[in-house]
Amino acid sequence: MRTISFSQATLEAMQEEMRRDPTVFVYGEDIVRQGGIFGQFKGLPEEFGDRIRDVPISETAIVGAALGAALTGTRPVADMHFADFIGVAFDEIANQIAKNRYMFGGQANIPLVIRAPDGISKQAAAQHSQSVEGWVQNIPGLIVVAPSSPATAKGLLKSAIRQNDPVIFFEHKVLYPQKGPVPDGEYFTPIGKAEIRKPGTDVTLVTYSIMVQKSEEVAMELEKEGISVEIIDLLTLKPFDTATILESVKKTHRCVVAHEAVVSGGLGAEIAARIQEKAFFHLDAPVLRVGAKDRPIPFSPVLENYIAAQKDDIRKAIYAVLYREG
């Protein structure tokens, strides 16, 4: 095991996959001249030349062309700069990428990755702070993943590049500088499989991305109060690992879902719905969701903190499903 940063981990994944397969290439705004806004592409131009490219500010073209490239025998990785800009290219994602394989009767694979740095970081305000997995949750044909650590970042990015289907890779901006243990040598984090970060018996806490570490902190604190929280790190947000969630809920009988995205129409809603569909008679409390209030992310730290979900919100939700006074 080595200790490296999240951005270094994604860089290693890119290097390994680009060395292995000459049809893997990456392009996006400001990734050659700047090395990516978080340094996650540093060194690739020297090694891979034209296979890493800066593009005009044309998200629609970036994403749409990734589809054309994937359909014709290459494995593009398109960087969105900020996940918020997916909105610019939404038709390409929703109507082209997600549907091409299906509507053409499975004639071609679509091995492409859209890297989308998301989340609240450094008071970037309404158009640079979003977690937009909810936007794409409703579209059949996409795979959506969100690593929570350097190790899962590398493993998931490698899996995403090898996947013969479109994958949106949400990487939380706050995670980039964070360091963590990463296995030596080549490994893959499987797509579609959640990981249990911490076993527990009283409450199932389903979460992903940045909220995993917040959840872990809350769980450690609650452990002292005798509350045993089982943390499920989803890793793949679509199609997510319902089986692991259900198995856990059937054990704990209580569930909280925590994400940074707004609650309304979010992933938590889908998870809660599936739990009540498939494990209703195991529930001792309603499934509670923790997420941002239904507002854009405001600028001032005071406002931002108020809108964003905090550790205390997770704690309160856990108390609530246990019917404890918090």
Place this chain on the structure above:
Amino acid sequence: MATEILMPQLGLTMTEGLIMEWKKREGEKVSRGEVLFSVENDKATIDVSAQADGVLARILVPEMVTVPVGSAVGIIAGENEAVPAPAAAPGAKKPETTVTATTEAIPASGQLKPQAELKPNTQPGPQPEQAKPALAQAADDTGYIRSSPYARVLADAEGINLGTIRGTGPEGAIIARDIPLDSRPREQMQQLDRMPPIAQTPIVQQAGFVDINLTRIQSVAAERMAQSWATIPQFTLYDEADAAAVQALAERFKSEQKPVSLTVILAKLLAHTAVKYPLINAVWLGGGKVRTFRDVMVNIAMDTPEGLVVPVLPHCVTRGFGELGRVMKDLSERAKNRSLTPADYEGGTITLSNLGMFGIKRFRAIINPPQTAILAVGAISPRLVPSGSGYVSRNYIEFSLTADHRVVDGAYAARALAHLRNLIENPLFLLD
């Protein structure tokens, strides 16, 4: 707005509570969260905090009086607020109540008055207008009983009519914790709960003898032990094991400054044995039925200044040694300062009693009903064992398993005990 202080429900089976001590006097200011009084129920003594800010306007139930759950025991009012007096309640500072204090009621012989007379009449006369039902009942106007889906499933499995359960969830809904999973027959449980309260010390002393009144906890324990002894055909198997490995493990945790005692290690080893031999991790349901559990929750017998308490060390298989050690440390600290809560006693599936620290070499323990087995552990002591042509000194630990012969036969218990012996001698593979 005056708020009534109600006798809280502090556990599954609590139907009434004894006011041990008022920590505030009438007229004294109280703030939300501050301790108002302490209550003893059948399992523990618990401090009860104020739910509102204000002044303790009136104490309706004096110390050492038992009242049903949900009864008003006092009133908190705003400062300078006139407290509406219940019709028959006295307006004076010190309320006269029709309650008979148990301290006065106990005759020298120790014979108790029938419970009916002890039931206090805390709200004599017409109820004050704002008085609400103590706890919202689970059933609504239409007779629909609010409950969580899981609570319904549990109640169904236990054959319990939800209408007989008092809910503690939101709006009085019945939730899982309200369903007595303990499978003692219901009447028996109610009987235990109805047992007359016994005033805790002071000891009544007269010429020539001393009468000691057991605490409520002690008397419940006494009942249970008698019940166990009288109704369970129990037998005991004795064994011993080389203790070197568990001692080394305990040392290792000590050097890592982890609070993992020998008792914790043995509890976990017992738990892993119980998973393999589920009939010792079970409760007797009666009627030819026994329920085994997937999870192992080990009751640990603990010595406290107040006497024996047997809280539960939960999830001994799934939790690691370190985590169990921390939980155990917390349990024993809270046992010492009397802050164990009813929840700490819930859910035990097997019991461990370790008297090794007193130098007791071997003993048999009495089954903690409705469980089917208990492990008694003695002291570690050196002994000479053959080695080559001579002898070497080895540390041995003795232990015994007492089991319910209605459920467990001798060979089964012997196999379980052999498994445990093997684990004690080779505990390392359980390390995570």
Place this chain on the structure above:
Amino acid sequence: MPYQKKEFPNRFTALQKDAMHNLLRTMIRIRTFESRVEELFLNKKIPGFVHLYIGEEAIATGVMANLRKDDWITSTHRGHGHAIAKGAQTDRMMAELFGRKTGYCKGKGGSMHIADFSVGMLGANGVVGGGFNIAVGAGISSLIKKTDQVAVCFFGDGASNRGTFHEALNLAAVWKLPVLFVNENNQYASTTPTSFATSAERIADRAKGYGIEGYTVDGNNVIEVYNAASALIEAARNGKGPALLECLTYRIKGHYVGDPEKYRTKEEVQKHFVENNPITRYINYLKDKNLITDAEIEAIQAEAASEIASAERFAEESPFPEPEDALDDLFSFSPQEFPEAVR
């Protein structure tokens, strides 16, 4: 519609007679297919809705005659002609229109989503302007894999007003991608005349904004289309970058079969059909030059009629998909491998 005529080298004259006949054959096959599709749709044999290529056959034919099988095209909602010209089989196309299991998309696509990846036909597209970036991506693919494959993007006059047009042309120009953008200016975007909806006088003029070459040709003259496409595709293949070719044509049929066509007169349509029919014009040219006989023309027509009749029979006799086939083909893995992916 005045425009600057660009004289491209006349490579058509270098073609063998067979190749010249093949251009006619393709146009007639498209016309026959489309005419029959119209009848079948009106007879309720074909569900959904269809957009016909009648009157525009010279463009697909003239362009595609310059492409290799491994070159790519992206198409539009009016894509049957592109598919046929690129080499797709009419029987599997017809089966798709009938919603049958043997169709190109196994009944999942229908008229607007016919694709045949085996001949580089990357799909008709139901979103106007949906093909631009796919063609650009194919061009990138050619660059990354260091091949000399070319991508051609067909698009209508309406699509040139979409953002994808501008982003795609800019990116293709910046990276000098081997992409030819072929505009089929059939005068109407659905019901809206080009003159109303498009600010530029000529769509080809928009090329200037991206620093690439843009030309306008008579899209109903297959020879003119052939010569222009030949030059521009060769340039793209040789690394000279993208170009924009505007082909002026006229949509003889409504936007879709059943369009009440209140936005134009029958006389206008009839005039174009009589005076500007690309097939008639080409036949007249070949006959003028003694490059074809009436018997040869009749043979081509008979062959096409028989092909389309057998395509129809194939479609009619093909089974419908099983209902649960609707769950397949979303991902590269099967639902069995990954049950949660397909609930």
